[in-house]
Amino acid sequence: MSVAVRKIIIVGASLGGASAALALREQGYDGELLVIGTEAHLPYERPPLSKAVMLGERDEPDWVAERKTYSDQDIAVMPGTTVTRIRPGDRMVEAAGVDHPYDALLLATGASPRRLAVPGADLPGVFTLRTLDDALAIRSRFTDGARVVIVGAGWIGCEVAAAARRHNASVTMIDPAAQPLVRVVGVEVGGAFAGLHRDHGVDLRLGVGVLGFDGDNRVTAVAVAGADPVPADTVVVGVGVQTNIGLAVEAGLETADGGVAVDATLRTSDRRIYAVGDIAAHDHPAYPHRVRVEHWANAKDQGRHVAQNLLGAAVPFTARPFFFSDQYDLGCEYRGLADPERDDLVVRGDLNSREFTAFWLRNSTVAAAMNVNQWDDGDALQRLVDDAAAVSADDLRAGRF
Numbered sequence: 001m002s003v004a005v006r007k008i009i010i011v012g013a014s015l016g017g018a019s020a021a022l023a024l025r026e027q028g029y030d031g032e033l034l035v036i037g038t039e040a041h042l043p044y045e046r047p048p049l050s051k052a053v054m055l056g057e058r059d060e061p062d063w064v065a066e067r068k069t070y071s072d073q074d075i076a077v078m079p080g081t082t083v084t085r086i087r088p089g090d091r092m093v094e095a096a097g098v099d100h101p102y103d104a105l106l107l108a109t110g111a112s113p114r115r116l117a118v119p120g121a122d123l124p125g126v127f128t129l130r131t132l133d134d135a136l137a138i139r140s141r142f143t144d145g146a147r148v149v150i151v152g153a154g155w156i157g158c159e160v161a162a163a164a165r166r167h168n169a170s171v172t173m174i175d176p177a178a179q180p181l182v183r184v185v186g187v188e189v190g191g192a193f194a195g196l197h198r199d200h201g202v203d204l205r206l207g208v209g210v211l212g213f214d215g216d217n218r219v220t221a222v223a224v225a226g227a228d229p230v231p232a233d234t235v236v237v238g239v240g241v242q243t244n245i246g247l248a249v250e251a252g253l254e255t256a257d258g259g260v261a262v263d264a265t266l267r268t269s270d271r272r273i274y275a276v277g278d279i280a281a282h283d284h285p286a287y288p289h290r291v292r293v294e295h296w297a298n299a300k301d302q303g304r305h306v307a308q309n310l311l312g313a314a315v316p317f318t319a320r321p322f323f324f325s326d327q328y329d330l331g332c333e334y335r336g337l338a339d340p341e342r343d344d345l346v347v348r349g350d351l352n353s354r355e356f357t358a359f360w361l362r363n364s365t366v367a368a369a370m371n372v373n374q375w376d377d378g379d380a381l382q383r384l385v386d387d388a389a390a391v392s393a394d395d396l397r398a399g400r401f
C-alpha cells in the first residue's frame, strides 16, 4: 500500500484477528488499532472448547492474549459489538451506529455452525458448538446417563462424542456417510475412527440420515430414516460451518469457494482490505486452485502473516494446511491437503492398533500425511509434504523418509 497507514480496523475478535493485531505491534506499527468482535469475550482459541473444556478439565479456553497485553500495546478491543456494514468507497466501517474510518481493514469474521433444515431444528436441547458459551451450555448437559445424540461424525462430532462418553452419557452418533471423517481421511482411515468410537461405547449409526427432531417444549428424540426415533435429552449438531461473509458480499468484494477471495498476500479485490482465517479463500503457490482452510493453525499463521502486508509489504502466504484432533486417548496431526477419493492411501503401521501414519500419495509425492498416536516424525512429515519430492510407497511403509 503506497499511502501511510495510520488507522487499521480488524473485524472479528478471535484467533485470526487478534493474532494480526499483536503481530502489527510486534512489527512496529504505532498507529491506531481497533479490533471489533461480536462475542462478549476477549479473543480466544476454540480447540479446547471440544476438548479440555468439554471434558470438564477446565472452564476457560486458551486466550489469545491477556487483557493487560491489549492495553499495554494500545490495541483497542471492542467486544460485544457487531460490524453491520463496510463502505469501501468511504473507507468506513459501521458498528453500533458509529462510523469508524480506516486506512487498512482486515476481515477475520470466521464461520458459524450450519444448522439442519429439518423440523424441530430450533427445539430447546438441540445445540451447535462454536463459542465458549455454547461449550459450557452443552457440557452442563453431559451427566451420567444423559441421552446424547451427536449429528455428524466430523471432527467436532467425534470430539464431542468422546467428551460426552467421559461424562458417562449414553451417546449415539449419526452420519449419512459410510464412515466418520470420510471426506477428509477416506473410508479406510475413517473405519479406524469408527472402531475407536464403538470401542468407547458410542452407538455409531452410519449411512443414516436425520429427518427431524421430535418433542414439544424440548427435544425428546431424533427421527432417522428407516429406523425408530433415537431418544435424546441433548442433541449436538456438528454438520460443518458456513462462513460469515455477508459484510464482504455487501461491500462488493469478490468471493470464491464459499469465502472471500484473496490473492496469495491475503488481499481482497479491494486493495485496502485483507482477509484471514476461515473466510480467506487464497491463492497458494503450491496448489493450482484457491485454498480455504477451517483450522486453528491457518487462522493463527495467516493473522501473524498478514500484518506485514497490511503495512505495505506483499509477501505471499505459503504454509500448507495443518490441523490436529484429540479423541479419547487418540491424538493426531494432519499436514497437507489430500483428496482421499483420488489419492492413493499408504499406511505405515496398523490402522486397528491406532498407532499409524497415513500418507496420501499423488503422482508419487505426499499430498498429505496424518500421524496418529505417533509423535516422533512431525518434522519429517512436514518436510515430505512441503518438498513434494518423489517418494515410493515402500519407503513410506518402511519409515524411510
Ligand SMILES: Cc1cc2nc3c(=O)[nH]c(=O)nc-3n(C[C@H](O)[C@H](O)[C@H](O)COP(=O)(O)OP(=O)(O)OC[C@H]3O[C@@H](n4cnc5c(N)ncnc54)[C@H](O)[C@@H]3O)c2cc1C
Pocket (backbone or CB within 6 Å): 011, 012, 013, 014, 015, 016, 017, 036, 037, 038, 039, 045, 046, 047, 048, 049, 050, 081, 082, 083, 084, 108, 109, 110, 111, 112, 129, 130, 131, 156, 244, 247, 276, 277, 278, 279, 293, 294, 295, 296, 297, 299, 322, 323, 324, 325, 326
Ligand atoms: C469447538 C471447536 C473446536 C475446534 N478444534 C480445532 C482443532 O482441534 N484443530 C484445528 O485445527 N481447528 C479447530 N477448530 C477450528 C478453529 O477454531 C477455527 O478454524 C478458527 O477459530 C478460525 O479462526 P477465525 O479467526 O478465522 O474465525 P473465528 O474463530 O470463527 O472468529 C471469528 C470471530 O468474528 C466474529 N464476527 C463475525 N462477524 C462479525 C461482525 N460482523 N462483526 C464483528 N465480529 C464478527 C465472530 O463472532 C467470531 O468471534 C475448532 C473449532 C471449533 C468451533
